[in-house]
Amino acid sequence: MQFRDLSYSKNRLFDFICLWLLPIGLLLLLSDLYFLPNRSLHHKLYYGFFSIPTLIALVLRPRELKDFLREPIILGFLIFCVWAMFSLIWSNTDAGFWSQLRPSLHLLMLFLGCSLLLKYRGEIVQPVMFAAAVIALIATFYNLYLFVPIYNSHMRMVGAGAFDNPLLSSHAFGFFCVYWLTLIMTCKRAPILLIAIPGFIAMFAALVATGSRTPLVAIVLAMGWLSFMCWNRRSVVLIGALVAGGIVAMTLFSDIILSRGSSFRFEIWAMTLDLIGQHPLLGHGFDAHLSLMPAGAAEALSEPHNFALGVLYYVGIFGLLPWLFIQVWALYSSWRHRVQPLFILASAWLVYGIGAGLTEGGGILPRPKEHWYLLWIPLALIAALSINLRLKTLRDRPVNRLSAPALNSLMTHAQVIEEDGLGPKVLRLENGHFLKIFRARPFYTSGYFNPYSERFAVNSERLQAMGIPAPKILDLYLLTEGSTAVLYEPLPGQTLRQVLQSMGSPSVRQALVERFGKFLAQLHKQGVYFRSLHLGNVLLMDDGEFALIDIADMRIFPSPLRITLRQRNLRHMQRYPEDRRWLFEEQLPELLKGYATLASRAEVESLRLQVARLRPAQVATS
Known part of the structure; x- marks a missing residue:
């Protein structure tokens, strides 16, 4: 009896973590830098609501690791972390092994926690991201409201909350700028566009106000990637806007763009490459001391201001290979599964991060901060999406538009099985297949972010994977008036x-x-x-x-x-x-x-x- 009670308590704790704590933790991770007073509190909230709960969940149910360790991105990340820890043998760092290991463990919990969240509460991920983007948007409007009246040509906006550096602030603004842009490219309903377009404009304005130039390049790369992933009429418009915006920017603002010069970047990179040449294969060791003093600089710099150069300096070519692998594999997986909107969003974030990392950063396994927006959050999401696609907990088929004439053609000679005051809900078509129609939901409900037709399809596949018979899904549709439908083969x-x-x-x-x-x-x-x-x-x-x-x-x-x-x-x-x-x-x-x-x-x-x-x-x- 005591064993059964213990098992029941463990199950309830596991459920509470997956269904409640992890969604709250993800929301805070994405948005709390905009309103917290410092990064220290940001660390503690991530540890308390996401990292430690994930660890507890895995201790309670270690069999969950079996699915996670089959994912190439997670395996590549583990190899990278193991090599980084091994390189401490020849590193001249003053920090102890445990203090160096902790950031790696917290990053691993990010990967595993996102996987648990998508597996057991996947329907809430998009609403959580939307809520985080709205929080960031409100904070950005406030930041712009304070900055615009005092603006002069030499000022760079930092932002309120935990932001204390214009370049680091630009990572957060750019992150949600890409979010709203992706929503513009992928959403199929007008109410979201009415929010997404102003959201993108505000976040882009904040990005420009930071005076950081590399994030602008990163945004251009993300736009190109989105055009490639979503290839449609909006892609043509986006490419046209990109070209026109580039011409206008270089014509009107070339002095502002070029006036700050290279900010010692070329000198820093040359000095870093010289140091890398001393130990190209093994690197200098994780967290090894780095001091760069370009001519004319006021003080020595401790970062190479390029993520790839930072990896090469610390862990060498042996460490660079798994680091590159996880990014290339993530982009490849996203391309293969681009019918799932979350893959499009996460890969656009990753492309933005790769672009922003060209002239920024150097710490290869940082604690939770703005750098996580650039690589680790997108990579964790893509790994989690890949795992759950294999587990059949996500939609893996496209949603096709069904015009009114095409719908009428399908319904010709169909038998109405169920209807309501708005018309037919379930029809048996001439060929024996069933068409089930779900009415449009208000944009602020969960049924808008996760249409019931898609839930029907995912639930059917999950039941079949569990050995419980369910209808075989043939197609998913978006109807002209905003309703959705699922076409399926009935069971005998x-x-x-x-x-x-x-x-x-x-x-x-x-x-x-x-x-x-x-x-x-x-x-x-x-x-x-x-x-x-x-x-x-x-x-x-x-x-x-x-x-x-x-x-x-x-x-x-x-x-x-x-x-x-x-x-x-x-x-x-x-x-x-x-x-x-x-x-x-x-x-x-x-x-x-x-x-x-x-x-x-x-x-x-x-x-x-x-x-x-x-x-x-x-x-x-x-």
Whole structure:
């Protein structure tokens, strides 16, 4: 009994971390630099809400590592980190091994935490990113409001919050500038464009106000990458705007752009290359001392102001190879899976980071700060997306536009199975396939970011991967008025409600209800919470197996369902008179007997109590 209680507590803690702490941690990681007073608090919030919870989750469930360690990006990152730690042997750093290892572990937790979040709460990732972008946008408007009245040609905007350097501030502004630009390129609905276009303009204005030039180059690279990834009419417009903007900038602002010279960059790079030449293969060792004193500089510099040169200096060519590999593989994976919008966004962030890193940085494994925007956050997201694409927890097929004439053609001679006041909802087409239509949702709801048609498709594939039959998805559509639809191949069989209605033998009905009780326990044990569960949504297939249909509002939890969710599932079935009579009045013992084959005594008793709340007198005598 104590072991079962301990297992239950571990499952609840794991669920709490994946479903609540990690989304909050990601939101803070992306946005809190805009309003926190210093980076130290930023570190602590990341450790408390993301890194340490991820470590606890993996200690509770180490089998999760099996899927993560199959991802090439994570393997490349681990090789890079191991080599960096090994290079401490010949490094002249004053820091101890543990203090050097901690940033690597926190970065590893970023990769693994993003993977857990996408696996178990993938539907919230886009809303979290949108919320972070809105927070950043509000803070940016405030920064511009303070900066514009006092602007002069020699000033560079730093920004409020934890920002203390215009170049580092530009990384954060550019990060969300790319976010809004990606939204402009990928969104298919007008309300988002009305937010994304002003958002991009404001973030770009803040980027220019920092006076940093390399992020502008990085934005150009990100624009080129987005045009390549999204190739459509908007790509042509974006390329045209890029060319026109470049001509205008060089015509009107060439003096401002070129007036600051090279900022010692060429001298710094030449000096760094000389040092790299001393130990090209092994490098000088992780965190080795570096002091560069260009002619005319006021003080010595401790960074080569180029990420690649920093890697070469510290860990040599042997360290550079895995570092380059993870970036190249991430871009290649994003190109292959560009039907998934999150791949487009994460890869655009990565391209921006590569561009910004041409003249910035040098620390190869930093603590959480603005440099994470450039490489590590995009890489962690791409690795997590790749892992979860293999696990079938993400959409991996395109959403095609379906014009009104094409929809009418599909609906010709179709049989309406279900409809509401706005028209048909489910149709059986001439060829036997089903078309299920989901009405447009307001832009501020989760159904807007994650349309129910896509949830239907993902849930179907996840159920099939778990060994539970579900409809085979054929296509996804976006309709003219903003609604979405899914085309699928129906499963052969009848609903359990139809079967029980036509069944005359009580003994056969009892056996069938007992089997359904076992199937219900299987769903609950595998974490499947089907909110619309009733006998009309359970199919008895021709081969005798149970299947689920109409699965758009289904969720799959990381652990077996807790008792309150199991009871809530039964409450939904109790709303239907026939289901209530067959399951909870006539065949309740058989239902509980079947449920008990895969459930604990406490879980069976919880279902009995839930039924007792509806009809206490009869249950008490059963």
